[in-house]
Amino acid sequence: MPTTDLASGDSRARPAWVRRAFESDSVEPDLDRVRRVGARFLGLGFIGYPVVSAASILASASLTDAWWPPLSILLSVGPGILLIAATFRPGTAWLTPLALTSWVGYVLGLVLWFVAWNGTTLADPGDSAQWMVAFCGMPSMVLMLVRPRLAVVALIASSTLAHLSQQLGRFGEVTSDAPMEVMWSLMFTGVFLAVVLVATRTGRELDETREETYRTAANVAAASAREVEKERFDAIVHDRVIASLLAVRPGRPDDRLATQAASALEELARVPGSDGPDAATDVEVIRRIRSAAADVSERFDVEVVVGETGGDADGHDVGSGTATYPAEALDAVVEAMSEALRNVVRHAGDDAECAVIVRFAPDSLSMAVVDNGVGFDPETVAVGRLGIAVSIRGRLARLPGGHARVQSRPGRGTTVQILWERP
Structure with missing residues (x-):
């Protein structure tokens, strides 16, 4: 199956055979x-x-x-x-x-x-x-x-x-x-x-x-992402927070209103800001991934699996809300996944099915975006097409411990593998 280059932000820590097999040779x-x-x-x-x-x-x-x-x-x-x-x-x-x-x-x-x-x-x-x-x-x-x-x-x-x-x-x-x-x-x-x-x-x-073109495109994409995030924040405040406040009435609180308010607070907590948290728990990671996938399309399935050890380096159980992952890594992984899903919507075909498989491990977070669409030949992608080069491989290449790999074949669907390993 044709495979593009594996991009790495910190190739020094990777074995030589990994660099030879996956990383771009130049x-x-x-x-x-x-x-x-x-x-x-x-x-x-x-x-x-x-x-x-x-x-x-x-x-x-x-x-x-x-x-x-x-x-x-x-x-x-x-x-x-x-x-x-x-x-x-x-x-x-x-x-x-x-x-x-x-x-x-x-x-x-x-x-x-x-x-x-x-x-x-x-x-x-x-x-x-x-x-x-x-x-x-x-x-x-x-x-x-x-x-x-x-x-x-x-x-x-x-x-x-x-x-x-x-x-x-x-x-x-x-x-x-x-x-x-x-x-x-x-x-x-x-x-x-x-x-x-x-x-x-x-x-x-x-x-x-x-x-230079890649760097410019990445900066433009980052500015666009910030604008999109601001618009999302404004929408949450208008549609969820203000709506919850206006629904408050004298008397005994409505349980449904409490649930709605809690949901609005959780939604606000996951929106990154300039003074946002440096790390996210595994529960927040799962919620962020599911929400990002739903923002692209409701038809995408997200399946979460836990690594073999089931715990992090401090003995916390992955999935319990105590294991943490850097916010920078989460942002890069989620944005790369979103770009892969948008590519599915644009190019895989109307009848294509797609699933996102997320795997937690003590010191890594990986996912695979798999579809059974029309596929393509990665070797024939024009140099000027920056979606995969910048938004997926490039974004992960700039992240310490980040890697990305794209596999596809005409008529056989596409698999985008995204991986972050704790440096």
């Missing part, structure tokens, strides 16, 4: 995409250059010992294969070591040329004595994807070594043309390095823009 998806495509393209270059340089390799083979040509080919093709293979792995943490490997392999091939050179020169100095000079900027382009400054240093070193070996193989000595050849190589390859640098910076800017 907070910069566009930059990673640029790096991945660039590494794949450059890997093909490392493999392709020996093929197109076959004539040059054969022509210059007489200048070196027999072991150098196949070794130089291996030092080119090997990193290329590794680069291409690694692009099919998650993340891009592998790119820096492989970029360094490709550059070290290239420099090693150049250095070994001086060892393998037998002192002879080409009959025609116009030919190429060192086939590796043709792609002296390739390792630097790979480094430019991750380490721009090091890429410049690598280009200078690679170009210098490559053209020195080229000079020795052609003329038997380093001529006055060597500095110009090195300079021309630097200028020519520098254009391609600049293109790579611009591409990576563009990817990073796209990621920063997306993150």
